[in-house]
Amino acid sequence: MLRLFSWLISCAILVMLTSCSDFDREFTVQSAKATIDVSADGTALVSESFDILVKEGENYGGVYVDIPQRFTDVAGSHWRDFDLITARWNGRDEHYFKENIVPGYAIYIGKWHCRNCPADLPAGPGKVEIAYRLGRLVRHEGDRQILSLPAYMGHVHDQGAKKAVTLTIPSGGMLRLSHRDPPAYEITQSAPNEILVSIAAGKGDRVLPDIEIEYPEGTFLGGTSDKLVRWWLSDHFLAFISILGPLIAGGFAVSRLASGRRLPAASKAIDTEMLGSISPALAAYLFRNWKADAAKAAFMASVAHLAVKRKFRISGLGEDAEASDLSAKQARGKRKITGARWYSLPAATRFVFERIEKEQPVVDRRRILYASYGVEGELHKTVLAEYQKIRGKDRWISRAVLSILVLGVAVAYFAGLLIFSAAICGLLLVSLAAVGVLREPERISSPMDFRQVLGMCLGLPGLMIISVCYIVTTEVLSEQLPYLVAILLDIAGILVVAAMLRVPTPKQRQIRDSVLSLDRYLRGGTDGPAMSVECYEHYLPFAVALDAEHYWTERFNFWQESEKMDAYAPDWRINS
Structure with missing residues (x-):
């Protein structure tokens, strides 16, 4: 029956x-x-x-x-x-x-x-x-x-x-x-x-x-043939869009993770072209896997980069180093001659120069250590922007997120769970915002205007209270439960796809592999470009970034002795 x-x-x-x-x-x-x-x-x-x-x-x-x-x-x-x-x-x-x-x-x-x-x-x-x-x-x-x-x-x-x-x-x-x-x-x-x-x-x-x-x-x-087709589509429409969102999310995540595994093993050769496209500061962060202590190495690597580019002279590569003869400020004023060369430097390198330039000189010397105070957050953002620029605009991620969102809204609409799903999303957004504040409290340490304070103190708690009240007081019918599960899977799918932004693209993986290969080359573990004064100065900022400056300098000194060269006295160092 x-x-x-x-x-x-x-x-x-x-x-x-x-x-x-x-x-x-x-x-x-x-x-x-x-x-x-x-x-x-x-x-x-x-x-x-x-x-x-x-x-x-x-x-x-x-x-x-x-x-x-x-x-x-x-x-x-x-x-x-x-x-x-x-x-x-x-x-x-x-x-x-x-x-x-x-x-x-x-x-x-x-x-x-x-x-x-x-x-x-x-x-x-x-x-x-x-x-x-x-x-x-x-x-x-x-x-x-x-x-x-x-x-x-x-x-x-x-x-x-x-x-x-x-x-x-x-x-x-x-x-x-x-x-x-x-x-x-x-x-x-x-x-x-x-x-x-x-x-x-x-x-x-x-x-x-x-x-x-x-x-x-x-x-x-x-029923006519067109009615039979329409009936079949109507019977399976809601179930189809309910499973389509999780399938898109799962397929996208698997394809991205699989593409990373299909990459070839790290090459032993030095990719000079690829290394020339990144800053020493980015190399420092990649080498340390974006940990907090990478900021110090990135700052000093940028200082060395500015020195070998003749933007100023430094007394050394340690924390007690001093900078003098900041001629780059005058050079930047002559845009027709040197503007292109200045803006060809990475953004992180220019940022470090501006920090040093703001320090008050003492007898034409500025302490590098003083300029490095409090730069961690801004330097990290600058280097991260460079890293994301290498990644490019990932349109497939945005398309996948949009597709899953549209499917989730459609399921919620046809299942009569639109407001209920909005309440769940509101609760989730407030929870994620709270977790973000707990993980990075420095984001709210800066002074906030009245609207921001009102939103933090009233808006977010009010949204959470309204969402919880609606979820608790609204009955979900047994027929709606499968579609509610599908909506929750769509929300989880959006988070999974968004998390793929943290998964490096093949080009980003290749750059990190090149940095690791460069580290082996600087320490003498593999062959690479022939040693010369130009080669030494070119890779010196990267050696500072990778904590290999001592090994790289020893290799350069050994090469000098073997070539019976005169003492090396670069014009970017302050004479003692």
């Missing part, structure tokens, strides 16, 4: 309105009636009316009527077609709108407003009328066709009002009787094509069996 799982609640239900309305206090359903006219193609025109007593002059301004569409048989879950024709209050066309629920639609009839707004329904008796068309009411069992009509108005908002249903059906059918004792409702077949169903006043939450009428094969017209 065909079971309409969604009809267990009802097909004409005035539901609990919202958290700001008390239906039982404001309204009473006195009686409910419905007429169902079944056509030869198996569709039905349904008209329903509800006699309602408005008990209070101040009320919500309208009522909801739930129209479930989903039914279940041995072949699975299916969806009926639904087309709303009219919605009226006391014989007049009334404002209405449709909300999605898992079984179908919730039709709101009345003025949409909040409490204390001037759109209340007048106190006294009133009548709600709604008309709509349902499709796909016939199924096949062997050589028979079964017309399955839902047990309308088995439950009207927990009210024990009388219900009456008049069914007009094609002739030639045989009514299948319910085997319940006592009968769930009274059925009277007044004519071959008319059935009267009476549901007495009584307990509200009653589960009534469907009304099934058996017909010979061919009584109802079969």
Whole structure:
């Protein structure tokens, strides 16, 4: 027997309105009636009316009527077609709108407003009328066709009002009787094509069996090919988009992780072209895997880079070093001659120069140590921007996030969980913001304006309270649970895809491999470019960045002795 799982609640239900309305206090359903006219193609025109007593002059301004569409048989879950024709209050066309629920639609009839707004329904008796068309009411069992009509108005908002249903059906059918004792409702077949169903006043939450009428094969017209395709798509649409989001997230993460594993092993050769495209500061961070102690090495490597580029002279490469003869300031003023050379330097190197330039000189000398105080955060941001520029705009990540977001919103919309999902996202965002503040409290150490303080002290806690209250007070139906799980998986998928921004791209991995190869070369562990004064100065900033300056200088001194060269006295060093 065909079971309409969604009809267990009802097909004409005035539901609990919202958290700001008390239906039982404001309204009473006195009686409910419905007429169902079944056509030869198996569709039905349904008209329903509800006699309602408005008990209070101040009320919500309208009522909801739930129209479930989903039914279940041995072949699975299916969806009926639904087309709303009219919605009226006391014989007049009334404002209405449709909300999605898992079984179908919730039709709101009345003025949409909040409490204390001037759109209340007048106190006294009133009548709600709604008309709509349902499709796909016939199924096949062997050589028979079964017309399955839902047990309308088995439950009207927990009210024990009388219900009456008049069914007009094609002739030639045989009514299948319910085997319940006592009968769930009274059925009277007044004519071959008319059935009267009476549901007495009584307990509200009653589960009534469907009304099934058996017909010979061919009584109802079969569905056309385009209808069969449309029915199949409607049956599987929500389930398809529910699993598509997690599949996109999982496939994207696996492909990104697999692409990293397919990279060749680190090359022993020195990629001079690739190393020439990065700053010594970035090499320091990559070598130390972006740990906090990389800032000091990155700063000193940039100092060495500025020195060998003749932007100033330094007394040494230690913490007690001093800088003098900052001629780069005057050189930058002559943009036609040296501007291009200055801006060809990496941003981190220029940032370090500006920090040293701000120090007050003592006899034309500036202490490098003083300039390095408090640069960790800004230097890290500058180097990170360089690293992300190497990565480029990852459009696939943004497309994947957008696709999963759209699918998640669609699932939430069609499952009637849009506000519930928004509350979950609000709770998640507040939690992530709190975790971020705890992990990096220095971000809020700077002075904040009034709006920022108001948002931190009132906005975020208020959003969390509202989200928690809505989640706790809103009931999730058993039919909605699978789709809620799918929405949560979509949220997790967005976080997973966003986390792929931290996974290095193949080019970023190659740059790190080149840095590691350079470290072996500087320490004498592998072959590389032939030693010369130019080679020594070129890789000296990288040697400082990789803590290999001592080994690199020893190799250079050994080469000098083997070549019987004069003493090396670079013009970028301050003579003692």
